[in-house]
Each structure stands twice: as C-alpha cells, then as structure tokens.
Amino acid sequence: MYRHWPSFVSLAIALSAAGCREEKIQSYRVPKETSSDPSPTASPHGPSESAPASSERKTPWVVPQGWVDKASNSGMRVASYGVSTPDGRSADISIIALEGSGGGALTNVNRWRDQIGLTPVNQEELSQSSRVVTIGQREAVLYELNGDRAISGSPHTNNTLAAVMPSGDVTVFFKMTGERAVVTENRAKFMEWLKSVNTGGGGSGHSASEPEPASGTSPTTSNRAASPSSSTTVAAGLPQWKAPAHWQPAGERPMRLASFNVPGDAGAAPADLSISTLSGSGGGMLANVNRWRGQLGLAAWTDNDLGRQSTVIDLDGNRATVVDLTGDKSPQGEVRKTRILAAIMPRGEQTWFYKLTGEGAVVAREKENFLGFLKSIKHPAN
Numbered sequence: 001m002y003r004h005w006p007s008f009v010s011l012a013i014a015l016s017a018a019g020c021r022e023e024k025i026q027s028y029r030v031p032k033e034t035s036s037d038p039s040p041t042a043s044p045h046g047p048s049e050s051a052p053a054s055s056e057r058k059t060p061w062v063v064p065q066g067w068v069d070k071a072s073n074s075g076m077r078v079a080s081y082g083v084s085t086p087d088g089r090s091a092d093i094s095i096i097a098l099e100g101s102g103g104g105a106l107t108n109v110n111r112w113r114d115q116i117g118l119t120p121v122n123q124e125e126l127s128q129s130s131r132v133v134t135i136g137q138r139e140a141v142l143y144e145l146n147g148d149r150a151i152s153g154s155p156h157t158n159n160t161l162a163a164v165m166p167s168g169d170v171t172v173f174f175k176m177t178g179e180r181a182v183v184t185e186n187r188a189k190f191m192e193w194l195k196s197v198n199t200g201g202g203g204s205g206h207s208a209s210e211p212e213p214a215s216g217t218s219p220t221t222s223n224r225a226a227s228p229s230s231s232t233t234v235a236a237g238l239p240q241w242k243a244p245a246h247w248q249p250a251g252e253r254p255m256r257l258a259s260f261n262v263p264g265d266a267g268a269a270p271a272d273l274s275i276s277t278l279s280g281s282g283g284g285m286l287a288n289v290n291r292w293r294g295q296l297g298l299a300a301w302t303d304n305d306l307g308r309q310s311t312v313i314d315l316d317g318n319r320a321t322v323v324d325l326t327g328d329k330s331p332q333g334e335v336r337k338t339r340i341l342a343a344i345m346p347r348g349e350q351t352w353f354y355k356l357t358g359e360g361a362v363v364a365r366e367k368e369n370f371l372g373f374l375k376s377i378k379h380p381a382n
Contacts, residue, residue, distance in 0.1 A: 069081055077095060078097055080092070091178025091186060101283060105283065106123055124299075158179060256275060257277060289310075289342075289344075320345035340357045347379065
C-alpha cells in the first residue's frame with residue numbers, strides 16, 4: 001500500500017516502526033535533537049544560532065524565506081526551523097511524527113494551550129475551534145491558539161499554530177510556536193509551507209490517499225470504480241460493494257479509499273460519497289460526528305445526544321452507527337441547506353467511514369440507495 005508514497009510519508013512510517021529509536025532515526029537522516037521531551041507539545045525553543053543546513057539537503061517541502069534550518073534539538077522531530085527578529089523575539093517551527101493518533105487531538109491541544117497560558121477546552125469546544133486545511137494534497141486539521149502568557153524565560157506572549165495530519169500508521173504534527181507578533185507575521189508563510197509539502201496522492205497510477213481526519217490515525221488507500229450490477233474488488237484486503245448505476249466513480253481524492261459523485265437534480269450540485277478508514281477508533285465516534293456538525297453550522301452533540309439521535313445497523317456482521325445531519329452551511333462554508341448521512345463502523349483495529357454529503361434534497365432522494373449500498377458491503381475475512 002505504501003510503495004507509491006513520497007519519502008516524507010515513508011519517513012514518518014519509518015519513525016513509527018522504529019519506535020523513534022535514535023539509531024533508526026539517524027539511518028533515515030532525521031536531524032538529531034537533544035531535548036528529552038518526546039511530546040509534540042514540547043516547550044518551544046528560540047532559533048538556533050548554528051549555521052543552516054547545507055543547501056544540498058533536500059526536503060519534500062519549500063522552506064519559506066527567513067526560516068532557519070536548525071540542527072534539530074528533539075529526537076522526535078522530523079525537521080526543525082526557527083525565525084527571529086533583531087530584538088530577540090522568535091518562533092519555533094517543528095514537524096513531529098508520532099505513532100497512531102499521537103495521543104489524540106484533545107490531549108495535544110490542551111497541552112499546547114497550557115504552554116501559552118490558556119485553560120483546557122472540552123471536546124465540544126475543540127470541535128468548534130478547528131478547521132480543515134490542506135497539506136500538500138491531503139486534508140489536515142488546523143488549530144490556532146492565542147496565548148495569555150509568555151513561555152519560561154521570555155517576556156513576550158506566545159501564540160501557536162498547529163496542523164495535525166494522519167499519515168500511514170502515524171500522525172504528523174506541523175507546529176509553530178513563538179512570540180505573538182512573529183507568529184502572526186509568519187502565518188501566511190506557515191500556510192503556504194503546508195501547501196508545499198509533497199504528500200503524494202492524486203494522479204494516475206498512485207494508490208495513495210488518506211481517510212478523513214478527526215484527530216485521526218491510519219489510512220489505507222485505493223481508487224475504486226464501482227460496478228452498477230456486481231460487487232467490486234479493487235485491491236486485496238479491501239471491501240467489495242454494489243453501487244447504484246448512476247453513482248459515478250470520482251477517481252482518487254486525498255484521504256479516501258474511494259469516492260463517488262452522485263448526480264443531483266436539475267440545477268443541483270452532485271452529492272459526494274466517500275469511503276475512508278482510520279486505525280483504532282479514528283479519533284472517536286463523537287469527535288468525528290461533531291466535526292461534521294461543525295461543518296454544517298450545527299452545535300456539538302454530547303454522548304447522550306449521539307445515542308438518542310443515531311441508529312445502529314448491521315453492516316457485514318458488524319455494528320455500525322448511522323447519523324443523519326442537516327444544517328444551513330456546507331463543509332466548504334457556503335450558506336446552503338446541506339445534509340450528511342454517515343455510517344461509522346469499528347471493525348478489528350480500524351474504523352470505517354461511509355459518508356454521503358450534498359444538498360438536502362439530493363441526499364434525501366439517495367437515502368435508500370445509500371442504505372442499500374451499505375447492505376451490499378462485504379469486508380474480507382480478518
């Protein structure tokens with residue numbers, strides 16, 4: 001599955017498989033660091049005074065002008081940069097890859113908040129304060145935190161920008177922390193840096209895409225063309241299904257196993273059917289549902305809300321939870337009535353997501369087709 005992934009993602013997987021042991025990191029040319037804190041939320045450091053790395057050192061991203069490539073000072077870092085001003089203000093930029101979900105979004109965000117003087121948030125508040133961004137050709141979740149206090153040894157108030165991206169069996173954290181004005185001045189560079197990352201995916205002959213993130217974890221990827229009359233097997237170990245004849249295979253898309261375009265009525269945009277999988281709980285069922293609710297402009301649910309307003313069905317011998325959400329906003333931020341039908345199915349060491357998103361009338365028309373599609377799914381034996 002991973003043979004077509006770019007070197008950056010392969011590196012992240014290697015870090016995970018090695019358990020981040022120093023000798024393995026060195027064999028993959030990860031800059032050695034000296035900090036003993038393995039957390040992606042380790043306290044930020046000021047820019048290094050050491051000389052930048054050689055210009056011959058190739059990176060799978062474009063380093064913004066003014067960012068200094070530092071001799072990394074934490075063994076968990078894939079890369080490390082610094083930016084500073086003549087009066088001593090600075091920001092630290094890091095990439096860290098951790099196994100699985102890296103501890104989960106809520107835990108990490110609350111650590112970052114504590115570092116800059118903010119109180120913890122709950123899951124509902126976390127869902128409301130995050131948004132989806134693009135890293136290369138994949139989706140990630142961005143958190144922007146405005147601090148109330150300076151880090152130790154600095155008189156300045158600090159801000160944090162952090163993007164969290166599931167990548168194989170690891171989660172990759174792109175993070176900038178430092179003096180508020182420096183972070184603000186470098187925000188646009190940070191966002192462009194994320195877009196420049198070579199994450200693979202897209203394009204003929206590649207099998208690299210990833211599932212949707214919550215605080216997410218592990219993807220498996222393929223492009224599938226569903227037959228209207230017979231079950232479809234696309235890659236060994238992946239499910240078979242029967243899709244309605246009018247559902248159009250949409251080709252490769254970031255963070256997915258497969259996609260279909262579902263034609264709308266006259267004048268209506270097509271609905272989008274996505275299939276994705278994450279390792280473990282995929283960040284948690286409630287967290288994913290609340291992320292979708294936030295995209296539709298809806299308030300977050302509690303566990304009790306989820307229990308009352310969802311349906312449990314049998315999906316290929318597994319219990320799947322189906323949610324039906326309607327809001328006044330699209331996931332792209334457009335003001336229009338949008339509906340999401342989604343089935344979330346834990347199975348073995350993975351969680352599967354089958355999701356239909358589109359204009360309310362189109363999704364309403366396709367509801368029975370969606371449920372029939374779910375009934376047709378056959379996963380290979382574990």
